Amino acid sequence: MNTHTVIAELDAKHGILIDGQAHGAASTFDVHDPATGKVIVEVADGTVSDARSAVDAAHRAFRGWAAVAPRKRSEILRCAYDLMVADADRLVALICSENGKSQADARAEVMYAAEFFRWFSEEAVRTDGGYGVSPAGGARTLVTHKPVGVAALVTPWNFPAAMATRKIAPALAAGCTVVLKPAAETPLTALAVARILSDAGVPDGVVNVVPTTDAAAVVSEWLADERVRKISFTGSTGIGRVLLKQAADRIVNASMELGGNAPFVVTADADVAAAVQGAMIAKFRGGGQACTAANRFYVHASVVDEFVAAFGAEVAALRVGPASDPASEIGPLVSARAAERVSAAIAAAVEAGAVVAASADAPSGGWFVPPTLLTGVAPDAAILSDEIFGPVAPVVVWETEDELLRWVNDTEYGLAAYVYAGRLQDALRLAESFDAGMIGINRGIVSDPSAPFGGMKQSGLGREGAREGLHEFQETQYFSVDFA
Numbered sequence: 001m002n003t004h005t006v007i008a009e010l011d012a013k014h015g016i017l018i019d020g021q022a023h024g025a026a027s028t029f030d031v032h033d034p035a036t037g038k039v040i041v042e043v044a045d046g047t048v049s050d051a052r053s054a055v056d057a058a059h060r061a062f063r064g065w066a067a068v069a070p071r072k073r074s075e076i077l078r079c080a081y082d083l084m085v086a087d088a089d090r091l092v093a094l095i096c097s098e099n100g101k102s103q104a105d106a107r108a109e110v111m112y113a114a115e116f117f118r119w120f121s122e123e124a125v126r127t128d129g130g131y132g133v134s135p136a137g138g139a140r141t142l143v144t145h146k147p148v149g150v151a152a153l154v155t156p157w158n159f160p161a162a163m164a165t166r167k168i169a170p171a172l173a174a175g176c177t178v179v180l181k182p183a184a185e186t187p188l189t190a191l192a193v194a195r196i197l198s199d200a201g202v203p204d205g206v207v208n209v210v211p212t213t214d215a216a217a218v219v220s221e222w223l224a225d226e227r228v229r230k231i232s233f234t235g236s237t238g239i240g241r242v243l244l245k246q247a248a249d250r251i252v253n254a255s256m257e258l259g260g261n262a263p264f265v266v267t268a269d270a271d272v273a274a275a276v277q278g279a280m281i282a283k284f285r286g287g288g289q290a291c292t293a294a295n296r297f298y299v300h301a302s303v304v305d306e307f308v309a310a311f312g313a314e315v316a317a318l319r320v321g322p323a324s325d326p327a328s329e330i331g332p333l334v335s336a337r338a339a340e341r342v343s344a345a346i347a348a349a350v351e352a353g354a355v356v357a358a359s360a361d362a363p364s365g366g367w368f369v370p371p372t373l374l375t376g377v378a379p380d381a382a383i384l385s386d387e388i389f390g391p392v393a394p395v396v397v398w399e400t401e402d403e404l405l406r407w408v409n410d411t412e413y414g415l416a417a418y419v420y421a422g423r424l425q426d427a428l429r430l431a432e433s434f435d436a437g438m439i440g441i442n443r444g445i446v447s448d449p450s451a452p453f454g455g456m457k458q459s460g461l462g463r464e465g466a467r468e469g470l471h472e473f474q475e476t477q478y479f480s481v482d483f484a
Contacts, residue, residue, distance in 0.1 A: 012043040019057035020204025034100030034332040035322035035366040046212035051221040054208040058150045058177040061205030066175035077121035080200035084114040096323035100331040113161035116169040119449040124173035140481045145474040147175035149229035152222040157183035174473035187211035255462035260415030264294035269422030278444030288391040292416040297395045312358030320362040332367040339367040342390030349383040414456030
């Protein structure tokens with residue numbers, strides 16, 4: 001598929017989508033190919049005025065969309081799933097171009113993203129409620145749910161398709177209308193998803209998209225608008241704190257999927273070969289640029305040599321290169337700044353005493369960082385305290401469960417964790433002691449549209465996916481009915 005043609009068809013210079021119409025802007029911003037650093041397209045740079053117009057459209061469309069029968073909303077979302085799967089090649093090309101993912105990773109994301117349309121097409125008709133007798137008698141209580149209203153969605157660059165569909169699908173299933181601000185690094189995929197929804201039959205004004213480089217002003221405008229009743233954000237904990245403070249001014253319903261610092265634990269009796277394969281997925285999927293990525297590896301002293309030898313061999317064999325090469329397994333990081341930050345973290349760790357036990361070859365040019373395995377990492381090393389967001393795996397040796405649990409939980413984050421153990425009972429016992437919202441037990445991936453995605457502590461509020469994901473876009477309402 002000709003990527004240039006795919007990008008040109010989006011007409012990104014008119015990439016502000018409001019009330020079913022494409023609009024340009026007084027200025028544009030550049031989107032780069034992370035594999036080369038070159039500009040691939042200019043995109044309309046949305047303003048506060050555009051943000052306001054998007055809410056105007058979403059507000060006008062809300063009552064009509066909320067009144068659409070759940071079955072009809074379900075059929076539209078199911079159609080969007082079918083269209084997205086059919087259009088997978090085009091979406092893969094866009095993700096590879098603006099995000100830099102390998103073709104395999106991009107295709108996996110597209111299929112994962114499409115599943116949110118299918119899952120919430122099924123949940124849209126699973127309306128629930130309650131009927132009960134008042135304990136004092138004389139009344140009956142009816143409990144139901146209604147859409148919260150206009151929802152502002154803010155998505156990151158690392159999963160440009162899946163983070164959009166994971167928010168849009170439950171919002172539409174619940175009967176909400178949305179205004180979406182995609183990441184400035186990856187707006188093209190969001191525009192393509194919006195057009196798929198339009199083709200699936202979503203009415204004008206229900207989904208509006210405002211790409212912008214002035215995210216703070218646009219999102220602040222939405223949070224200050226009394227017609228916006230929901231904010232759903234995926235991104236850094238720092239930005240999440242700012243948005244929560246703004247949301248508090250109007251008591252806006254807020255969902256926050258924030259940063260992570262996932263531990264990956266290998267016990268003494270674990271299947272080391274399986275743990276290595278799980279580690280490759282948990283660490284290197286998307287080049288490590290995932291909030292659920294394994295960030296810290298805690299391996300028992302009795303198996304650490306075996307694990308490092310096998311893991312190191314796999315790391316060294318990784319094929320790093322541009323997505324234009326189908327053989328590439330790991331692509332570049334999303335920006336020059338990201339590459340510089342991760343490279344600096346490796347250098348600082350080595351200076352502090354860590355050893356590069358294995359690394360893969362990476363091409364020059366672009367924003368590539370070689371996948372790297374670090375050993376000799378101290379339990380209090382700086383590289384363990386923050387989200388790396390890159391292809392670096394630091395290994396810490398542990399001996400007692402007391403020290404392990406202290407290290408695992410010694411972080412403000414609590415999104416994901418992984419544990420490999422020989423006995424399922426041991427794995428579950430450890431997992432129950434981890435302060436994390438999602439735990440992979442003997443597997444290196446936790447994301448699933450049918451499961452409640454979210455974290456503890458400063459990794460966020462609320463859940464996405466599953467039945468919980470639908471409830472995030474609903475208000476509970478009850479009627480007290482006289483029954484004398």
